[in-house]
Amino acid sequence: MKFAVVVFPGSNCDRDMYHAVKDVLQAEAELVWYEGSNLEQYDGILIPGGFSYGDYLRSGAVAATSNVMKQIKEQAAKGKPVLGVCNGFQILTEAGLLPGALMRNEKLSFMCHQEELIVENEHTPFTASFNRGEVVRFPIAHGEGNYFCDEETLKDLKANNQIVFTYQNNPNGSVENIAGIINKQGNVLGMMPHPERAVEKLLGSDDGLRLFQSIVQNWRDSYATNA
Numbered sequence: 001m002k003f004a005v006v007v008f009p010g011s012n013c014d015r016d017m018y019h020a021v022k023d024v025l026q027a028e029a030e031l032v033w034y035e036g037s038n039l040e041q042y043d044g045i046l047i048p049g050g051f052s053y054g055d056y057l058r059s060g061a062v063a064a065t066s067n068v069m070k071q072i073k074e075q076a077a078k079g080k081p082v083l084g085v086c087n088g089f090q091i092l093t094e095a096g097l098l099p100g101a102l103m104r105n106e107k108l109s110f111m112c113h114q115e116e117l118i119v120e121n122e123h124t125p126f127t128a129s130f131n132r133g134e135v136v137r138f139p140i141a142h143g144e145g146n147y148f149c150d151e152e153t154l155k156d157l158k159a160n161n162q163i164v165f166t167y168q169n170n171p172n173g174s175v176e177n178i179a180g181i182i183n184k185q186g187n188v189l190g191m192m193p194h195p196e197r198a199v200e201k202l203l204g205s206d207d208g209l210r211l212f213q214s215i216v217q218n219w220r221d222s223y224a225t226n227a
Contacts, residue, residue: 034068035068042080079187112141114137115168196212
């Protein structure tokens with residue numbers, strides 16, 4: 001399986017994502033600059049955290065209008081897995097690939113520490129290696145991670161089992177403790193916590209490695225089925 005790590009001006013977690021996939025997971029990965037990129041050749045797309053375009057206007061708003069997002073939408077429509085972490089989650093909501101929006105943290109301060117998450121949906125390409133109700137540890141590092149959506153959207157998220165991760169101790173005020181959601185098709189995941197920074201026990205947790213292993217295993221299973 002070959003991953004594209006999409007790099008925008010201001011991305012700063014791209015190397016972490018690349019290291020997690022290339023060195024720890026030992027899968028193929030390339031850093032792909034957002035301009036002039038061709039995503040057709042990749043099996044999975046990763047949108048890392050950071051401050052794309054300096055977070056001008058709103059976090060992720062400018063990146064969401066870039067030409068590469070047209071390609072990401074096309075690849076997502078084909079069923080390829082797309083993972084957006086932190087700023088990547090913000091970009092996915094701004095681009096309309098995921099519902100809702102990310103606002104300033106409830107206490108209006110930047111947060112950077114480990115958080116315990118609850119796995120709410122294990123039936124996704126990203127969480128097949130987890131158990132429902134399992135508590136995992138991922139770090140957070142954001143100032144605008146307060147997930148918000150209206151009541152109708154929240155109702156749909158619950159009805160379609162699109163809430164994948166929730167916070168055990170909601171650090172930012174997110175509605176219903178939401179830490180990560182998936183699209184209705186089930187192949188686009190956005191989350192504020194950083195699984196790529198939780199792939200080695202030396203970093204405090206290796207729970208994130210199972211997320212990337214789930215992606216690869218799902219791809220192998222799909223490839224075997226279609227072969």
